[in-house]
Amino acid sequence: MHEMSVHKFRNHLKSSIDRVVEDHAPLRVTRRGGGDFVVLSAADWEREQETLYVLQNRTLMKQIRRSMKTHREGRGYVPSPEELDLDAVDRL
Numbered sequence: 001m002h003e004m005s006v007h008k009f010r011n012h013l014k015s016s017i018d019r020v021v022e023d024h025a026p027l028r029v030t031r032r033g034g035g036d037f038v039v040l041s042a043a044d045w046e047r048e049q050e051t052l053y054v055l056q057n058r059t060l061m062k063q064i065r066r067s068m069k070t071h072r073e074g075r076g077y078v079p080s081p082e083e084l085d086l087d088a089v090d091r092l
Contacts (some may be wrong), residue, residue, distance in 0.1 A: 001038075003028040009039075 002025060009016055009029045017039065020027050026040040040048075054060050070076045 001026050001028050003030060005029070006031045 002019070004012075004016070004027065006029050009027075016027060019025075020039050021041045021043075024041065024044055026038050026044070028036055028038050030036045054064075067076065
């Protein structure tokens, strides 16, 4: 995570925001009196929210654990060659 003072952030607002959006890296903005804050792109924030939702959903986490277990044991789902052929999907 990059970090800069609120003064520098204010003076370089556009370039700082462009960097956050392009690099997908949050920016910590520090203030002398405390109360720092973080700037991140909307797409990154939405991704984080989705991750938190999955992690907090017990049913989804159980499904993921079962899937990982069957994969490790070699009993997981194996797609057919047709399913792996992306061109075939485009032709549908």
